[in-house]
Amino acid sequence: MGRAGQAAAITMEDRLKMEPILDIRNLEAGVDNRAILKGINLTILPGEVHAIMGPNGSGKSTLASLLAGREGYQVTQGSVTYLGQDLLALSPEERARAGVFLAFQYPVEIPGVNSTYFLKAALNEVRKHRGLPEVDAIEFLSLVKDRIRLLELNEDLLKRAVNVGFSGGEKKRNEIFQMAVLEPTLAVLDETDSGLDIDALRVVANGVNQLRRPDRSALVITHYQRLLNHIVPDRVHVLMDGRIVRSGGKELALELEDRGYDWIVPTEPVAA
């Protein structure tokens, strides 16, 4: 499978030896017989951060939803392989336990479900899957306090119901906070930057960067380039009308910021 650009530190030879974290091949999917994704190819290797940019309606959020397992989409063609297994065959909770995390574009308010209780239950599900014992209360508290500082959130939120009464920025930071606690192998950030002011953006980006490891990857979906100043991607892909029409290094994002999307004329699908 060819690539349109060259990733910096890793040679082509290294790449071929690595098992991808995520491998999307010729993915076609839609809702109610309406095609949205029209043949996506995308391979993310361990340690890589990929960015997907594109105009509204190009299919960015559909891709994120599909990866997380949201109901209501039909996959008509292609495959999604996560660490060697068929991701699409797994339920949302199985994906989460296997290490896939979606930071929601619109985090859901869940009145009456306490944040700490919820997060502890979630962490224990993930740990159970990894063959680890449940965390005890003290361990858990010290972990969440550490991570909550990373996101510069008020500890008070742990006592509140999930996302209830949170500001827009707090909700987004709370997503990354959850991610920092659950330590996923593949983080999918769906427009995490939307609605964030520049300070919050920096905090969120810092949180994501702190979690970067050679064995973890991220797919950052964004409308704007500015997030990518802070979370520097290895690869940038442009999604238009359900296809990746261009891929490149981080400089591609700058070019998009400069020139918009109009100069890219979707022609033949490009292998990513």
Add this chain to the structure above:
Amino acid sequence: MDANDSPPARLGRFVEPFASVAEVAASDGEPHWMLGIRKAGLARFAEQGLPTLRHEDWRFTNLAPIEALPFRPLPRPQARAVSVADLDRLSLAGMSGLRLVFVDGHFAPELSRIEAVEDKVQVRGLSQTLRADGAWLEQQLACWHEGQDRAFRALNDAYCTDGIVLHVSAGVAVAEPIHALFLSSGIEPGLASHPRNVLVAEANSRVMVIEQYASLGGAATFTNTLTQLVVGEGAQVEHVRFQDEGPEAFHMGALRAVVAGSAQLAAHSFALGARLSRQNIGLTLAGPGLEAILNGLYVTTEKRLADHHMVVDHAQPHCASHEYFNGILSGQSRGVFHGRILVRPDAQKTDAKQTNKNLLLSNSASVNTKPQLEIYADDVKCSHGATIGQLNPESVFYLRTRGLPVETARRMLIHAFAGEIIDRVQCGPVRQALDRLVWDRLERDAQVRLDAAAPHS
């Protein structure tokens, strides 16, 4: 309304046992005036019979199954004793403090704990009070007008045998909740009990009362309970009615409260059991500047029905009344909610709010809800609303994307919905006990749903 029906033929079974019940009561030393109340009640009942679906207040709750049931009030307690071990199996068994246990409508002193009554607090059974403090009780029983539950009130007048009588003197704060447990032995269909509870909290007193209704056996029994509550000026009263009778039981409950100025009343109704249950709640806000909360949760499964019907009468200015009722319905069960807030011309600055939210967990469950405001004052803040919905799929998905199994996610959300109501119970131990109980019940019901239907994901 049902002039064409012939009451005696249709209602004979409700009239027949009267002679023996009245005779036994009188021979046990009941004051003569009580017989007058009983007879008058019986006459009123015979005149009207049970309400039918043609009555506006009973449109959605069909009482025909009660009419079809044998009617067996027990003049005397049954010989078969309920043991303390039986009680330990019930929820709320671990509560400390005073406990009055009634079995099939009769006080069971051997199962009760009433030794440690505080000074200036009277806690007794109705039957005992009739004999010991008849004049006071006669006054209390006399001062109640009728509501939409008049048939059941009449029946209760005729057949009440016992109940909790509580009198808290002015300024006294009762430390621990007082627990009244009404048990149906449930060994015979049609066993009927008519608890009559009289609760009086005088000015600036403070007390919490829990009425718990439960069944030991599974027969189709009939409970018709009526609680009269007087909340004195500045008093703080918390009242819980926790109806958890057996799956074949019929439960008619009424709470009639008159609340004086500056008082605070929180009245909670939890309806978790019975095949058919109805709570009639009538609240008269009789003095200025008081706060009343009516708070309720009904959880129904299979083919059961839970009905809440309430009238809040704002007769005085500067009062706040808030009603919050949540229903969780699965199977083919039904919920009925009717809340009426009446704001009289003098009740300026009324702050009245009414919310009824329903969660339907199956396609065949249903709810009839009717929040109603009737306002005759012009400077008031009133709102009402009702919702009927399902679990938000986006919330379920959100929890699943964090690794929680779909059933856990659903239960968490259902529990949270119930928690909105449970959290309003002010007394910590009671709140925690109810929370555990509702959670256990949801777990069990979830199991029922899983067993009954193909797994859903």
